[in-house]
Every structure is written in structure tokens, then in C-alpha cells.
Amino acid sequence: MNPLKTFPKGGVHPEENKLSADQPIQDFPLPKQIIVPLGQCLGAPADPIVQKGDHVLTGQMIGTAKGFVSANVHSPATGTVAKVDVVMDHTGYYKPAVFINVDEEEQWVDGVIQTDELLTEIKLDSNEIINKIKECGIVGMGGATFPTHVKLMIPEGKKAEYIIINAAECEPYLTCDNRLLLEKTKEFLMGVKILMKAVNTDKGVIGIERNKMSAIELLDKTIAENRDLFAGIQVQPLKTKYPQGGEKQIIKAITGREVPSGKLPIETGCVVVNVASTYAIYEAVQKNKPLVERIVTVTGKSVKHPGNYRVRFGTPANLLIDAAGGLPDDTANIINGGPMMGKSVSVTDFPVIKGTSGILLMNVKDAQPRKVGNCIRCGRCAIACPMGLQPFLINKLAKLDMFDETEKNHIMDCIECGSCEFTCPANIPLLDYIRYGKAKTGAIIRARNQK
């Protein structure tokens, strides 16, 4: 095992609470009706290509990508399109979606290989792989949902030296990536191989936090046993520290290189891909299977049976909560994602989409709002900030609408990890104001660049 690595600046260590780490992945049954939102990725929502009354097969494309940063959407079930309408997403806003009444018998589209057999021969070349990934609508499944094919298209003059697989899973509570690594180890490693071929590199590094020892050992063992097949893939244990899984942090931890301010990770010769996306890439390239399902962790301290479920997109989240033992009485807050980066939801029946890594039910004790005090300039937020910013200052400037100053203080470099807010002894909602400032400053910068 390689020595531990970590990013140098800041970071916090919240309680891990990986309650569902030992729960094997269960297949979640399809409900009678699924609601598939068309905007499942960062960027433009897809255009629907089906109409009311159409019969769709599982894996059939129902929405095409619109624009460069956008991803295709496929039907997660076999059934009849009930309507193309709007549905309330987790924020309470209405977004376009396709409603599908699910048939009893499932039928996949032609060309999808459904055996569990491990296919080790990569037949496609680099461009074909990227096209396949694009066609199958694969996005970053860590939560940001950035279309993966855009990431893999290396701009001219740049070279990807490393493929870094982000298996840190630094968010407390979430265990979906960990379970995938343990249960689909070989398939996942094949995914890494495919990615390495896609960007023409022979170095693949899996960055993984040390609190997942079983996964580290299993990966090491599997690579050692199949030395020829998985040549060039290396497992890099990382210190358990939040936000180890931040794109810039994991690059710094593994390669020691720093992504310049305002630039993309490719500047450092690295492409970072999430575990779930890597597995989806294996399924897409080797088995021709579009992205229609993902692993979702349903967890919380008061939840009766925290677990990991393989869920088709469009399944309402409340069914998952019911499967995990129902909504506990002392639930104060339901979060889509992890406790640090996730967002509180307004409704419980929002559909699961490509970026839903977890559904977290926080109990009253943990989610209780704490009394907000005044900033005493202790500087803890500045110490905790993994980007080396001064959150106390940016917070104040954003509050006063001084957006030229926030820009000078590099608000756009904020990765919104929430370490500052976590560490603040006065419980000031620092991240809220910084997010507000970031949105406003970003709009001003974009307007200026357009002139």
C-alpha cells in the first residue's frame, strides 16, 4: 500500500456516520409510474423526442442533448408515455419531465448485453469511446452532474497524463461509491482501463480515503491478481479529511499539482472521474447500456434500515424512504446528497436523477438551527478553507453587495464545500452569503466578458 496523501491546505473532519457501509446493494423494484426529468445534468435540459402515447423500451432515448454542455436522457423502464409535462424537483420548482406508465414486463432496447460476464476486450478506439459515453448520457455522478464526454475531450495542445478516479467519498453518511467498489470491483477497474484508453494515457490512479480499508485492500488484491489486465492502475489511499473528493483537492493530493485559479483541471494534465460514472462507462462501452440507474444511499441516524439501493431514474424518493423503514418521527431535514454539499429538499416525492447520490434524513438533534452570533474574527474559517480563501471577509463583502471586492478576493475560486460554515464557532451561515456573492459576481463577470 502506498503512503497516505492529502491536500495541504485547510479541510475539516466531520463525524463520518457511514451507517450503511455494510449494507449490500439491493435492486429497488420499479414503481407503477416513473417521472423522468429532462434536465438531469449541469447545463441545458434535454429536448424530449417522445410524445404522449408512445411506447418506449428500457434504454431507449427519450431526450436529446441540447447544446455543448448537455446530456441525453434514456427511458429507465419499459412502458407507455403518459404525458410530457412538468414535475416538481427537489427544490420545489417545476421542471420538464416525461411521465412513463411502467409495463409489467421489461424489455431492453436492441444491442444491450445483459449478461453479468466481465468483458475485458476493449474494441472501440479513443474517439468511439467518447462518442459512446456521449450517446449513453453519462454525467459526473458525484452530484455536480457535469457531462463526462465534455471532460474527456482534451483541448488541443493539452495532454492528459493521469486519469484520477475520485473514490474519496469524503461526504459523511454516503456509502454508494464504497459499495460499488466492493461489489463491482472488476467492472469498475475495466472502466478505469476504458477511460485510460479514451484519453491515451497509461496512468490511472484511484484516490480513496483510508476509512474504506476493505475497498482499498480488495482493489489492491484484484490488481495484483490480474497484473496484465489492470496494468498502470494504482490505488492511492488518502487521509480521511473533507473535502478530499473535491476535484482540485484530489489532484493536489495525488499529483502535488495545483489547478490555477479560474482554469480547468486539464491544465495540470489530470482528468478526474467519479466511481459511479466509471462503472457506468464500463456498462456503456462494453455492454452498450445507457445510463438509466444508479446506486442511492438512503440513510440517517433515526432511519430504521439505512441501505444502498440500485434505483432507476425517475423513481420518487419517498418510495426509497419507505423502503428504508419510513420517515422517522424526529426528521427535521431531508437532504438530497450528503450533509456537507447536499441541498435540503422542499418535497419528498422528487424523482431520483443522475446526481442523486443519497437521501439523508437528518434528525432534530443534528439539524437543529443553532443561534447565530457575531463574527469575532477568530479566523477558523480561513484555516479550514481548502482553497486558501478568507470566508469571513468574502461573507461580509457579499452581504454588503460589494461584488468588485468579492471578485478581487477570489470568490469564484470557492468550491462551496462548506468547511467554513462547519467550523464557524458563531454558526454564521457563511456559505449562504458566499454562494449568493458567487452567483452575483459570476453574473457580473459573464456580462463583462460578453461586451
Next chain:
Amino acid sequence: MNNILLISLIVLGVLGGILAIILYFVAQKFKVEENPLIDEVEACLAGANCGGCGYAGCRNFAEACVKAASEKQSLAGLNCPSSDMQKVADVLKLTVEAAEPMIAVVRCNGSCENSPAKVHYEGADICAFANTLYAGEGGCSKGCLGLGDCVKKCPFDALHINKETGLPEVDEEKCVGCGACAKACPRGIIEVRPRGKNNRRVYVCCSNTDKGAIVMKSCSVGCIGCQKCFKTCPFEAIEMRGNLAYIDPAKCKSCRKCEEVCPRGTIHAVNFPPRKPKAEQPVGEPVQQPVVEQPVKEKVTIENKENA
């Protein structure tokens, strides 16, 4: 000891004198010639820098007035909503037509009662931020978030959040219609409308353009786009913007027929005397209603509907 004091006094005094002379000449040399009229015009203005005129501040607007007066001999297109333009015109020895007085109107009635909270928001008290996070406590994605961005931006202290309804209320006496609140609202709920004849005006108190079924889920007084008012209006003053009725103040004759037919009580008519015999109304209600959202007014609407 005395010597040091004396020497310092003399040296500093002489130095000060020399520098003062230099500064005087420099000031003479680089003097900026400004039209004294600008100062005079600025003195007539409210000095709130509200931005209602479209300029960066009162000084900026005063400069624009003086420039327009010298170049075009007219103040057309220039209007300060918060001060008397007649005074400005007098200073510049011009005539000016009195602009129609305007007022800010909050087009949302999703109070705690009409649009009950389904979730509870804890976080930064900025509407612009909450707007990016979620639809709102009541679930209406176009409704008032009640965190008071408009209140913070009002330079005339004319807007306040009513704690009972959770909605901002416009103080009719203080509001000048500068539009600072309308710019601040991330959902475009506040509209600057003409005050209307005798301060009486009719408007649609909702901003939700969604389909009726969606509006009904979140609010009991939201516009559902039934078009009854649109069909009733004898002056074609109502247009449908998506699923939302909009009353054009230029065409509206304040007949209040739309208010009668609205099945949801969304159309508000303010400052009208109570309707005569139709409904049992508390007698002696003052004609001038200082507050925009009056629960009594709503009762009028509902009872009228029943009688109609």
C-alpha cells in the same frame, strides 16, 4: 526646550504657508468649471440616490437636466419620481408637464394564510439567494419569499414586511414609485404602476404564470388563468400573459367588473369606497385606505361573488 518649540513652530508655520500658496495656485490652474445650475438643480432633488430616474444618482441626474436644458431647451424624458420636477424646471426657466404619479404594487397575496408554509427556511435572509435554492415556503415558485430584499433597497422607508402576512406592504404616503424595490425583487413581483385617479387602482395581485392546477396546489388566491376577467373587461384592458391576467393601467377605467367576476379574489381594487347595497359592509369604513392588502377588501370580493 523653548528653543525647540519655537523652531518647530516657525518651520512648520513657514512650511504650511508655502504649501498653502502652492496649493492655491494649483487649485486655480486645475479648476474644474462647473455650471452653478447643477448645484441649484441638485438642491431641488430628494437626494436619495434611488435610481428612479435611470441615472446613477441625483448629481448625475442634475447634470443631465442642465445638459438637456442647454442643448434641447426641454426636460422631455427626464423625470425624478421622488421630487417636484416643477422646481427643477423653475431653476432652469423651462416648463414641464407633470408626470403621472406612480406607486409600487406588490403582486402577490400568498400570505401565511393563503399559501401555508410546507417547509421551513433557515439560511441567509436574502431573497436573491433563497430564490436559487427553493420555490418558497408555501410552494409557489413565483410568489413572494418574504425575506425583504425590496425593504432593504427602499430609500424612502416606504416598504415593510407585515409580520402577520409575511408580505411586504407599501406605505402609500411614502412611496414615490422610484422602482428600486422592483429592481431588487428576484421574482419581479413588484410593479411600478400609476397611482390612478383619486389614488384608486385595480390590479392582479399575483405573479404566477404557471397553469391553474399548479397554482391551486400552493395558493388559495393565485391567478389560475381562467380568463373570466379577460372576457368581462369592456375596455380590453386585460391581457393574458401565459396563465396570468395583467391589467393595463393605461386602458383600465376602474370599473371593477373584473374584480367582481374573479373566482379567486386575485384582482384587488384599492381605495374605492365600499360597494353600495350589495353586501353587508361595516359602515363608516374610511375611503382612503393606507394599506394595500386589506382583509376587509377581500371579504367584499368574496361576498360580491356570492351575490353575483
